[in-house]
Amino acid sequence: MSCRRTPVVWAVPVLWTLALGLWGLTRQGSVWRDEAATWQVAERSPGEIWRMLANVDVVHGCYYLLMHVVFEWFGAGVVSLRMPSVLAGAVAAGCVAVVGSRLGGVWVGLVAGTAFGLLPAVQFQLQEGRAYALVAAGAAVATLLLVNALQGEGRRWLWAAYGGVVLFAGLLNWLSLMLLAAHAVTLLWCGAGRRVWARWAVASGAAVAGVLPLVLFSRGQAEQVSWIPPLSWQMLIGPTVLVAIGCAGALVDRPRVGRLSVTAVGLPLLVVPQAGLVLVSLVKPLYMDRYVLYSMLGLTLLIGSSLGAAIRTFPKARGWVLAGVLGLATVALLPYSLAKRAPESRVDDVLAVASDVRRLKGDGDAVVFVPAARRDAWLVSPDAFAGLRDVALVEGPRESGTLKGIEAEPGRIRDVLLGERRVLLVTDAKDIARPARAARDRAKAEVLGRYFRVVADEQVRGRRVTVYERLPVGVSVPGGPSGR
Template sequence: MQAVAKNQGAFWKHALLVVALFGAALLVRLYRLEAQSLWLDEGSSWELSRQAWSVLLADLLRPNAAYPLYHVLLKGWMGFAGESEAALRMPSVLAGALAVPLVYLMSLEVARLGLEESRPRAPGICWAGFAAALILLASPFAIWYSQEAKVYSLLLFNATLVLWALARVLRTGALRDWALLLVVGVVALFVHRLSILLVAAGAWLMALQVVGHRPRSWLNLLAPALAGLFSGLLVIAMISGLGGEQAAGRSAAGAAIPADPWLALELTVVRFSLDRWPGDSPSWWLLPWLLLAGLGLVAALVDLRRSATRLRAAFVLVMLFVPLGLFLLQLVVTRLYEARYLMMIYPAWLLLLTYPLLKPGAAQVSGQRTRIVRKSLTYGLVSAYALLLAGALFTGGRALVQPVFGLFSGDPVKEQYREAFAELATRVHPDDAIVLHPNYLRPLYDYYMARFSRDPALQPLTFANFWQGETSFGQREWDLERRAGLAGFTRSFLVIAPEHARTVDPPLPGDEYGLVGNYWRFSREQRTWPCGIWRFNGAHLLCQQAPEPYYTGAAAPTPARPVGAIFGDDLIFQGYTLKATMPVGPGVYRAGGNVPLSLFWEVTAPLEADYSLFLHLCQACDQPPAAGEDGPPLEGYLPTSTWLPGKPARDDRTIHLPADLAPGTYTMLLGLYDPNDPTPAGRLRIRGGDTLGDDRLVLGSIEVVANEP
């Protein structure tokens, strides 16, 4: 009865710890979950997971589909939870949070390997597992992928599950544990094909275990070597096969980088520790991580010489260094590296960091805690290790809040496609050209434009020859394709991701952009007008407006609604064109969409001031407007002081309607003012046209309908 009560107490102690670890990990991973925009790979996850079920299920059996099970799971999840940023990332959040208590349970199993127990005892708290769980809970590397709509958080959970099941098999040999290991091992190959590295390491560890229980002979020693050689060749062949279709996409997306094995090893240690590239953080931040890894390696190598701890040490070393070695070996073939590709060894990395604490854990299992602790570790060594562990947790926390780089710093550390497309959505006209560069920005364009505007998204232009990397595609070919693509458009917007664009459209030395970006960046040199440049982290939006004769060879258009009002003494408002965004034609607009106008101006004499304009929508026009637009013409790139007689100016504007704007009829008002005096006294007086007072021109009225899908 006493033993039963003790076992029950130990069970509830572990259960409470597991629940507490999961709750803490979940809270950390939910913190600021939607603060960062979706980036390229997350957009691809959303796009791929919207394919038909038949396509996604067929991918499960396609060898060069890198992680097909994730897209199947994400599609099912989106059908339940929707497609918001938080919903897309929630499977990764849950997988990352579950991995934390699972790491503790995995460490508990590893700590019990090789122990000879005369009678079953309830294991106490595994301090190595607790330390590993704390590191994972606060790991910048793990948290990043727990807040990303990609497979790697699920891969971390699955890899931890494989190691846990493998340790149970090695400890018990029970049939049910073998069945569990077989299931999670097979599932791992569908979670990510690179899990074959883990499977190969597990098979090699099993081979070594079999050899260790048989009389030594050259045949027994040769068996694991042949198994390792065969699995290594299989891994290299498989990853090379993935490289044909998938590696090219990863390289073009800027995710993977060329790296030799030694550089890849260095980058892996830095990324696993702090989720940084070398030089992004103070070098001393890495010191506690290196010392922990060094101590763990030394302790494991020492344990290899002891029969009681040999299996435990071999488990950690084989499951860490065999997959790592095979991956580094295949870099000779593919040359494409990213630390996340090695996510499956992250649980073994945690075991290495906390390996010295496995000895106290073993003492608890054997029931001789005090004697073993005093015999194996002095209090000084324990204190030194605790200080190193605290230092690692401290630097990891500093990395999370580090300005510019830290995920919890409040700075944009992911590419701000959300912000770029939000800006575009409030400015675009139905007859504008939208250019995306590179062309694989398309999933994010489709995702965000549908969320930021109730108007139908325009079909964007892309230039596929840059994506294909044709060596013959140069200035002449670009000029021809651009002229054909932009023919008939007066205004165009370019959304460009500079760091990704340079991989397919490399800039000349000293330039920020290649051929595509430079065309919009230097609009004046193209005999066109710049109408705005908005720079966000990793994503830029550029606007260009061209006189119609330059693009089409036709005469400049006249406004559809002539007005002829005079602002001040020399500024004539010729009229405007109101464009349609709904099938019923101009005059009816949906809340959450845009009211697109083109304003036509000319001057009778040069102006001395640079004026700004406002467009207001109102019902009770003696009250603040319900919606509006304010700013200089052409975003200030063509100041009114530069306008010349005989050269009319056209300014395309939009009034963005709030999504909650009440349906009804609204009056449109136009006015000009001196930005140095934004009060009504600074407005230009108006002669001619229908006015409210003498400083607001009535353009007419529009009908706003409800914001409905």
């Protein structure tokens, strides 16, 4: 394949990844709790977002501001919520393809770029209204800039662009700064000269300095990730398998110290973020594979190296062989691909439960949420809750600078509920619900279970709506069920 046709190296993976991202993008109009957080914050003004970040979710602040602009331009909706991730995934695939082609040849680039969009972890994040695909795109662009610089194109603007891209990725998720450690290993592997090290250090230092305030401030909000379980050996199975696959691909590349190669770039990019997150998680539980989604860039480069070498052995049918391999991989992953594009693929669906509320509510009804975070259904679909009174709420999320608002004290909640005739409880479905721990939530459950009777109870995609009617005054159910 001649140099004149090299645009195909990035064009095919970009179009392929776009197609995978657009396929079933709306998931039948479903939105789950993490995406609901993005949705409801993006609809706030920049001032309201800034105020909220002082209290919660500062690590996602850059992404929320970006999504605010997207919603301002294109309107709030499922497509606009997820399209940035689709586009970011396509950018990452294109960059991987170019890096692979420069280091290993056209066929390595084509395989690496097309494989990226097929990886299960990538397919999942391609259709998520969260920042992880954008972080992967930033890491891919930064890696391409680094390769350009190491191949003798070390103009100052390349290093400035490198620092800027790393800074942007770090502001989206500061764990992406482990990319710098991976790139440092690449520089060591290749025996980079002092000038390269100096320019890389300046660009990297500027990026770290820009992200450091976010890192320090976010430590005060560490309670937000307290739900992440401690690291266990079972959690290490997946990363170990990925690293083993990557090492197999590295052997095919026949890496040599002192040479810029697919392995010199891909193996550190795969191993260092995974190992770094494991080490961090030994101190503070943080291991979630999506936090290092960008390490999949390294895996696909190594896959491209091994499969690209195999394809080159068929000089007269390379295109057909690539198409066959891609087709087989697509068919093999089809059950997963279909499952992750179904509404049931996520833990819940805030839009589905909002539809149930719209159907079950009546004039003068009250509504409560257990836990308070389930108020996200109201925040994303306010029309569905129109006419209902959120009787536990004393200050809304926007006004209080929080994600879920501020509720009254348990005693006040109890008194208010006792004066209601009908109450809708929005909570988690039975199979995923946890016992009420907060005093406010226990007060809601106790009053509803003791002084009300259930007249309707429906569950849909991880959420539950229960309609309660007040028992006659003086009648109660001692030790009655809480409805959970």
